[in-house]
Amino acid sequence: MNKFALGLMSGTSADGLTLALLNVKAKKLVCFKNYAYPKNLQQTILQAPSFNTAQIAELNFKLGKIYLALTQKFLKDFKINKNNISVIGLHGQTVYHNAEKFCTLQIGEGAFLAKILGIPVVNNFRPAVISLGGQGAPLVPIFEDYFFAGKTPKILLNIGGIANCSYVQKGKTFGFDCGPGNVLSDFAISKLTKEKQSFDKDGKIAAKNKADIKKAKEIAKKFLYKKIISLDRNAFTKTFFEKYFPHLTQKDLATLNYLTALIIAQNIKKFILKKYNAENLYISGGGVYNKTLLNNLKNLLPLNIKILNTLNPMAKEAACFAYLAYLNFNKMPVNKILIGTQKNTILGALNLP
Ligand SMILES: Nc1ncnc2c1ncn2[C@@H]1O[C@H](COP(=O)(O)OP(=O)(O)O)[C@@H](O)[C@H]1O
Ligand SMILES: [Mg+2]
Structure with a gap:
């Protein structure tokens, strides 16, 4: 069969x-x-x-x-x-x-x-x-509507290279790319270690320093999207760094981590929370391992933030x-x-x- x-x-x-x-x-x-x-x-x-x-x-x-x-x-x-x-x-x-x-x-x-x-x-x-x-892109709302939609609306966020999120409620489900995911941190680590390391394990390097919140807020303004969009990883690599972090050091990892969370949070607020009620947000993708990113998201969003538990978040x-x-x-x-x-x-x- x-x-x-x-x-x-x-x-x-x-x-x-x-x-x-x-x-x-x-x-x-x-x-x-x-x-x-x-x-x-x-x-x-x-x-x-x-x-x-x-x-x-x-x-x-x-x-x-x-x-x-x-x-x-x-x-x-x-x-x-x-x-x-x-x-x-x-x-x-x-x-x-x-x-x-x-x-x-x-x-x-x-x-x-x-x-x-x-x-x-x-x-x-x-x-x-x-x-x-x-x-x-994203196509995942099709699957989310079938697999996760229930009586209560929920928000699902996948943090891969790019971050995408969906408002999930049967018949009303929709999704969009909401900002960079791990790409900013991955690109920075890769550059700083001359490709010896490819990501900030558990968000530890980002946790070591204080984020420059003022700088992050300034940059984030440019990534408050006008309409629902899909994103390319390359929008957050070489040219992005030349423009905003031309003298990159390890200390910037904290700011990049905060900035990632800030862009995601502001777009979720604009495209979902302004129009719909939801209490719970479930995260999937490799970003779930980045503890600093999860903490930043928890501080920036008025939602219960959990790691996806009805399906393995990596699957x-x-x-x-x-x-x-x-x-x-x-x-x-x-x-x-x-x-x-x-x-x-x-x-x-x-x-x-
Ligand atoms: N232990 C970890 N700590 C921090 N970040 C991690 C860890 N494991 C994986 N990641 C992040 O997850 C990314 C991969 O996530 P994934 O969901 O597979 O993204 P994509 O769909 O873009 O391939 C890695 O590039 C890395 O940034
Ligand atoms: Mg992957």
Whole structure:
């Protein structure tokens, strides 16, 4: 019996690939695992936005093969019979996203999984949304509305490279990118340690110093968004640092951490709390490990802030793409409210084995 859908997610942090096996009908996460990428692969992916066509094509195939190898490893690690998987949802690696130019690119060739593993693969989820007037990101509200919506409204916040949040209530769920996530801190640490370290473990470096709150407030004003948007990681890397932190030192980690929380908090207030009532906010993504960031968010938002507990907080995005693949495979359209399009539509491209 083909009961399961498998989701593969690698976010803008390029720290690894997360696989999640979902029993869609039972609303149950069967198992999941994050496989960390080697440092040099992470660095290659993070540099991809400035690659030429040949380099992009090579990375596209390299990632396709990596996705196949890690999926085979996952099936072995959890003793999963591949005949139990009806479809794979492959997000792919975003190397460019510019909603203002109506353009997005996820790479990582799906043919290896489809042809060699012999399981249908759905990928290219975002272009359909953009072709119908939407931003193409975030897509996770579709999954959140199905998996988390209940009687009481709640706010879900995912802190990956970029942060996105959703107001979740059946029929009213919507989401948007609300600011930088781990990207500011990751980029700074990487720069300061000459790429020896890629993140501020547990937020310890940020906790060592006092944030320059005045400076953070000044910068945050530029990131109070006018309308609901989606963001590219590259808005918070080289050019951002040249402009706002040209003489970066370890002490700035405290300010960058506070600034991240401030941008997220101000956009949640503007786009959600001004119009809707909610008491609880549940955080997922790698940001849950950054204790300083969680403390800053707690101080800046009038909400009960908790770590997501109804699903492993590291599995949400991968589980989302398992669900999206299931929808495509069963020709089930997505409601336009959830993705900001002109009409309901089926998302993704189906690659048959
Ligand atoms: N122990 C930790 N302490 C602080 N931050 C962490 C820790 N583990 C992971 N992270 C952060 O989480 C990020 C990865 O989160 P993830 O949700 O996978 O993001 P993405 O979807 O962008 O890949 C890392 O780049 C790092 O910033
Ligand atoms: Mg990741």
